Amino acid sequence: MKNKLYFKLKNKKVQEEVFESICKEQNEIGYYSLPEQDISPILDYTKTISEEITQIAVIGIGGSSLGAKAVYEFIKPIKALQRELYFFESTDPINIINLLSQLDLKKTHFLVISKSGTTVETFSIYKYIYSINQNAQAYTFITDPNSPLEAYANEINASVLYLPDNVGGRFSVLSTVGLIPLALSGIDIQSLLDGALTLKKSFFEAGYMKDTLLKKAVFYARHHGQYRINCIFAYSETLKYFCEWYVQLWGESLGKKQRHSAFNVGLTPIGLIGPKDQHSFLQLIMEGTRNKSVTFIKIENFKEDIVIPDISLKHLESLDTLNHLPFSKLINMQCDSVTEALLEEDIPLDTISIEEVNEENMGALMFYYELLTSLVGELIDVNTYDQPGVEAGKIILKKKLEKEEQMKS
Amino acid sequence: MKNKLYFKLKNKKVQEEVFESICKEQNEIGYYSLPEQDISPILDYTKTISEEITQIAVIGIGGSSLGAKAVYEFIKPIKALQRELYFFESTDPINIINLLSQLDLKKTHFLVISKSGTTVETFSIYKYIYSINQNAQAYTFITDPNSPLEAYANEINASVLYLPDNVGGRFSVLSTVGLIPLALSGIDIQSLLDGALTLKKSFFEAGYMKDTLLKKAVFYARHHGQYRINCIFAYSETLKYFCEWYVQLWGESLGKKQRHSAFNVGLTPIGLIGPKDQHSFLQLIMEGTRNKSVTFIKIENFKEDIVIPDISLKHLESLDTLNHLPFSKLINMQCDSVTEALLEEDIPLDTISIEEVNEENMGALMFYYELLTSLVGELIDVNTYDQPGVEAGKIILKKKLEKEEQMKS
Numbered sequence: 001m002k003n004k005l006y007f008k009l010k011n012k013k014v015q016e017e018v019f020e021s022i023c024k025e026q027n028e029i030g031y032y033s034l035p036e037q038d039i040s041p042i043l044d045y046t047k048t049i050s051e052e053i054t055q056i057a058v059i060g061i062g063g064s065s066l067g068a069k070a071v072y073e074f075i076k077p078i079k080a081l082q083r084e085l086y087f088f089e090s091t092d093p094i095n096i097i098n099l100l101s102q103l104d105l106k107k108t109h110f111l112v113i114s115k116s117g118t119t120v121e122t123f124s125i126y127k128y129i130y131s132i133n134q135n136a137q138a139y140t141f142i143t144d145p146n147s148p149l150e151a152y153a154n155e156i157n158a159s160v161l162y163l164p165d166n167v168g169g170r171f172s173v174l175s176t177v178g179l180i181p182l183a184l185s186g187i188d189i190q191s192l193l194d195g196a197l198t199l200k201k202s203f204f205e206a207g208y209m210k211d212t213l214l215k216k217a218v219f220y221a222r223h224h225g226q227y228r229i230n231c232i233f234a235y236s237e238t239l240k241y242f243c244e245w246y247v248q249l250w251g252e253s254l255g256k257k258q259r260h261s262a263f264n265v266g267l268t269p270i271g272l273i274g275p276k277d278q279h280s281f282l283q284l285i286m287e288g289t290r291n292k293s294v295t296f297i298k299i300e301n302f303k304e305d306i307v308i309p310d311i312s313l314k315h316l317e318s319l320d321t322l323n324h325l326p327f328s329k330l331i332n333m334q335c336d337s338v339t340e341a342l343l344e345e346d347i348p349l350d351t352i353s354i355e356e357v358n359e360e361n362m363g364a365l366m367f368y369y370e371l372l373t374s375l376v377g378e379l380i381d382v383n384t385y386d387q388p389g390v391e392a393g394k395i396i397l398k399k400k401l402e403k404e405e406q407m408k409s
Numbered sequence: 410m411k412n413k414l415y416f417k418l419k420n421k422k423v424q425e426e427v428f429e430s431i432c433k434e435q436n437e438i439g440y441y442s443l444p445e446q447d448i449s450p451i452l453d454y455t456k457t458i459s460e461e462i463t464q465i466a467v468i469g470i471g472g473s474s475l476g477a478k479a480v481y482e483f484i485k486p487i488k489a490l491q492r493e494l495y496f497f498e499s500t501d502p503i504n505i506i507n508l509l510s511q512l513d514l515k516k517t518h519f520l521v522i523s524k525s526g527t528t529v530e531t532f533s534i535y536k537y538i539y540s541i542n543q544n545a546q547a548y549t550f551i552t553d554p555n556s557p558l559e560a561y562a563n564e565i566n567a568s569v570l571y572l573p574d575n576v577g578g579r580f581s582v583l584s585t586v587g588l589i590p591l592a593l594s595g596i597d598i599q600s601l602l603d604g605a606l607t608l609k610k611s612f613f614e615a616g617y618m619k620d621t622l623l624k625k626a627v628f629y630a631r632h633h634g635q636y637r638i639n640c641i642f643a644y645s646e647t648l649k650y651f652c653e654w655y656v657q658l659w660g661e662s663l664g665k666k667q668r669h670s671a672f673n674v675g676l677t678p679i680g681l682i683g684p685k686d687q688h689s690f691l692q693l694i695m696e697g698t699r700n701k702s703v704t705f706i707k708i709e710n711f712k713e714d715i716v717i718p719d720i721s722l723k724h725l726e727s728l729d730t731l732n733h734l735p736f737s738k739l740i741n742m743q744c745d746s747v748t749e750a751l752l753e754e755d756i757p758l759d760t761i762s763i764e765e766v767n768e769e770n771m772g773a774l775m776f777y778y779e780l781l782t783s784l785v786g787e788l789i790d791v792n793t794y795d796q797p798g799v800e801a802g803k804i805i806l807k808k809k810l811e812k813e814e815q816m817k818s
Contacts, residue, residue: 062688077503089685091743093714093736094486094766095646121684123728124717124739131718151724169688228698229638229677237504248689255693266697268638270679275530276498278799279471279578280657284664286798288675289637305502308533309540315560319532321810324817327502330533333813334500337806344801357503389695390687392750393743400742401730408733 001199001364003212005350006343007219014222014379015214021378022371023204029385030166031370034174035197035363037164039189042176045140045161046183053109056184057086057099059129060113060177061121062248063169064142065089067178070245071362074238075187078303078357082186088125096125105133111181113142115169117149120397142176168385170249171370174363188359195363203371213371216350220267220293221379227293227348230267231285234297235274235335238357243271246369253373255389256382265380275334282338286345294342294349297365298335301356302328410608410773412621414759415752416628423788424623430787431780432613438794439575440779443583444606444772446573448598451585454549454570455592462518465593466495466508468538469522469586470530471657472578473551474498476587479654480771483647484596487712487766491595497534505534514542520590522551524578526558529806551585577794579658580779583772597768604772612780622780625759629676629702629781630788636702636757639676640694643706644683644744647766652680655778662782664798665791674789684743691747695754703751703758706774707744710765711737 026032058065065087072085086099110129114122130139141153142161153160161176172178174196179189202209220230230250232243247269255266270292272281285292308330310323322330342349352368354361377384435441467474474496481494495508519538523531539548550562550569562569570585581587583605588598611618629639639659641652656678664675679701681690694701717739719732731739751758761777763770786793 061685066689077507090646090682091684091736091740092644092646093711093740096715096736097713098486118725118727120728120731120739120743123722123725124731124734124736127717127720127722127728127731128715128736131720148724148727152722155723228700235501237499237501244689251690251693251697252688255695255697257696264696264698266693268677268679268693268697268701270677273499275500276470278802279661280475280653281660282802283796283798284660284675284677286664286801287666287673288660288664288677289673291637292677302502304506306505306537308536311536311540313532313536313561314564315557316527316532318527318557319529319536321807321814322529322533322536325533325810325813327500327505327533327537330529331500331502333809334529334802334806337809338802340805341801387692389692392695392753393687393691393747396749397743397746398730400746401734404734404742405730 001355001361001368002353003209003350003368005212005215007348007350009215009219011218011222015218018217018375018378019210019214022374025374025378028166029374030164031171031174032200034164034167035193035200035367037193039179039193042179042183042189045159045180048159049109049184053107054083055086055103055108056083056181057088057103057108057110058113058181059088059110059122059125061089061119063172064113064115064122064177066170066241066245066248067173067366068181070241071173071178071182071187071192071359072185073241074357074362075359077238083184085181085185089121091121091124096128100129105138108138109184110139111142112139113177114149115144115163117143117147140180142180170252171385173245173366191359192363195360196367199364199367199371209368213368213375217372217375217379219348220376223348224265224267224380227291228268229270229292231270231272231281231292231294232297233272233274233277233294233338235331236299237273239297240273242362242365243273245366247271249369249373252387253377253384254380254382258381259383260381265382267376274338275331278334278338285342285347290347292347294347296335296339296349296351297354298332298351299354299357300332303357410764410770410777411762412618412759412777414621414624416757416759418624418628420627420631424627427626427784427787428619428623431783434783434787437575438783439573440580440583441609443573443576444602444609444776446602448588448602451588451592451598454568454589457568458518458593462516463492464495464512464517465492465590466497466512466517466519467522467590468497468519468531468534470498470528472581473522473524473531473586475579475650475654475657476582476775477590479650480582480587480591480596480601480768481594482650483766483771484768486647492593494590494594498530500530500533505537509538517547518593519548520551521548522586523558524553524572526552526556549589551589579661580794582654582775600768601772604769605776608773608776608780618777622777622784626781626784626788628757629785632757633674633676633789636700637677638679638701640679640681640690640701640703641706642681642683642686642703642747644740645708646682648706649682651771651774652682654775656680658778658782661796662786662793663789663791667790668792669790674791676785683747684740687743687747694751694756699756701756703756705744705748705758705760706763707741707760708763708766709741712765
């Protein structure tokens with residue numbers, strides 16, 4: 001993975017300061033040590049799931065689904081996988097009915113993932129599915145140790161797996177939360193971790209990524225009053241759910257009250273897919289308010305490729321320049337063309353090149369974004385790892401549910 | 410469809426002025442008259458497609474696909490449709506290979522949609538597919554009259570249909586561009602237009618929507634320096650592609666240099682799906698920089714519904730308040746709870762209620778957003794209907810392609 005920055009920055013001192021803070025933070029925050037974990041307990045667990053199980057349904061929302069989905073949807077198109085993954089992540093009845101209609105319950109194992117063990121969406125869906133299939137062996141629960149959910153799982157004799165300490169939902173893709181569904185699907189989770197570890201070492205051991213990530217983070221933080229919107233423009237449909245994962249990671253980590261002020265700060269993430277969004281959001285970047293930075297992501301080698309045939313269409317001869325071109329080359333030329341067009345408009349941007357679609361590169365890319373998020377959070381003085389703003393809505397819902405129950409009785 | 414605004418606004422004069430401008434604009438801009446069109450030519454065309462055709466593949470990008478996709482994905486989960494729609498909208502080779510693997514070419518009709526007739530993405534894909542299937546009867550072309558594409562289609566004796574005058578891509582969903590694929594899939598396009606017409610009349614004939622839309626547009630325009638980001642928070646998975654359509658409509662129409670100044674202006678669209686994005690983007694809205702407005706969209710009656718069963722889970726008894734609750738009620742309670750939480754934070758918001766999932770309501774919702782876009786564009790002094798900013802990248806790509814060709818020869 002290469003990352004080229006097109007903006008300049010001198011503040012060496014602030015870069016060294018934030019690097020020190022992050023080095024210290026490593027001892028408290030759990031996600032930093034996930035790349036080095038021993039995955040043998042996870043692989044042992046996967047052996048307990050029968051080969052007759054061909055469908056894995058994840059019941060989880062937000063941090064409990066977005067990471068696994070991002071990796072799965074990235075790898076699935078280029079690899080024959082052992083099992084399919086399905087994600088129940090909405091209380092929309094139409095969505096639940098439709099997902100269930102795609103499952104063969106005899107061949108399905110359900111992973112119920114909830115850190116707290118009391119997520120409303122997860123348990124309303126779980127109750128519904130459990131009413132249809134009361135075989136406890138069809139479920140595995142992933143939760144915090146000593147949560148009420150662990151007690152429940154033990155009660156019904158179902159498998160329970162634990163989240164590591166101090167790993168928040170949106171930083172949990174490389175923990176059991178992401179690794180269990182991915183391992184069950186047949187994705188190479190060791191390579192995923194290896195990629196993350198390479199990136200981690202390159203940052204912490206003063207490699208190529210240290211300088212790059214520090215510069216980028218300081219640029220985003222220093223200019224966050226002007227460039228409030230940070231777009232990823234990824235040139236591959238396989239990165240669509242990676243973008244959704246990024247939106248949660250960035251938005252929920254950085255949109256906060258500052259620790260030492262009464263200010264509300266934050267950076268707004270946008271995920272775009274090229275070339276499609278050249279025909280949608282690009283106009284706004286090119287000519288709209290200058291409040292956006294852009295990171296282009298492109299894949300250098302597509303494993304599967306096809307070539308535009310040498311056909312000349314009468315009256316459309318101007319399109320003959322496309323002939324003989326591999327699509328992989330065309331999509332990257334499109335990416336380069338838009339990059340150059342934005343550079344001419346002085347829009348702050350950088351480009352990330354991924355050699356090819358595989359687990360290792362996705363692990364590196366995810367760890368890169370996790371580190372960048374931690375750095376920017378530290379620089380803009382927020383608690384990167386909490387999400388107090390979502391509590392208000394939950395409390396109101398709880399009151400509404402209690403009122404509803406009183407009306408029933 | 411109901412729309413309740415939670416912000417106040419007095420500027421009656423500017424409201425009347427922009428209303429007059431829009432009334433005048435009706436004579437020039439084509440989309441305003443689409444709801445009244447006679448659809449019999451479209452229905453006649455659909456009769457020419459054999460009943461053995463069960464798959465319709467749209468080859469088009471941006472305005473040529475987003476509208477039909479939004480309506481199709483909204484209606485599909487609740488209606489048994491005659492044919493399935495597929496959308497080729499990327500030059501990503503992995504995506505093209507995967508889509509093709511889902512098609513049975515003997516049962517597929519291809520719609521090639523390009524206003525100019527020279528879109529790079531559309532014709533690179535078309536050339537590839539044509540090299541596999543050279544039966545001209547398998548293709549219908551939708552383009553501007555007298556375009557080179559029309560000449561080509563006539564050359565190979567394939568069907569050609571035309572776009573109406575002065576209808577830009579992102580405002581074209583209710584023209585042949587959207588209606589042909591939708592009619593072929595079995596969606597009731599007359600109801601779609603009826604819904605749009607009802608909304609149109611309510612606005613232009615001084616009904617409920619006139620006051621509401623004018624107030625909302627003037628609020629967005631007047632405060633656009635502060636609230637630069639306009640989120641839709643839609644509480645149904647079926648509205649996911651509607652959000653993508655909205656992002657193009659809003660971003661590409663309003664992100665511009667002003668007509669009478671050198672300023673770059675624009676409003677940034679964000680599409681969110683509830684309750685999923687409560688676990689992602691909500692934190693940023695609640696506690697991040699106060700630069701966002703929010704429009705909640707909810708569906709009052711889900712046609713298909715299921716009920717959370719009366720199951721008490723040991724150790725998880727606190728979740729018993731969910732028992733007996735229909736999911737449709739839960740998802741709307743979640744929407745109401747988040748609405749109330751945001752109101753307490755003084756975040757500018759409004760709510761749109763849709764009675765149920767059907768064509769009429771989608772037609773109304775789309776026309777509502779088209780009118781709102783036209784109003785805001787007029788108020789912030791931009792040309793709502795062009796997209797000059799996307800040309801620079803196209804010119805660079807053209808040069809790259811020519812250079813590539815020279816190197817080959």
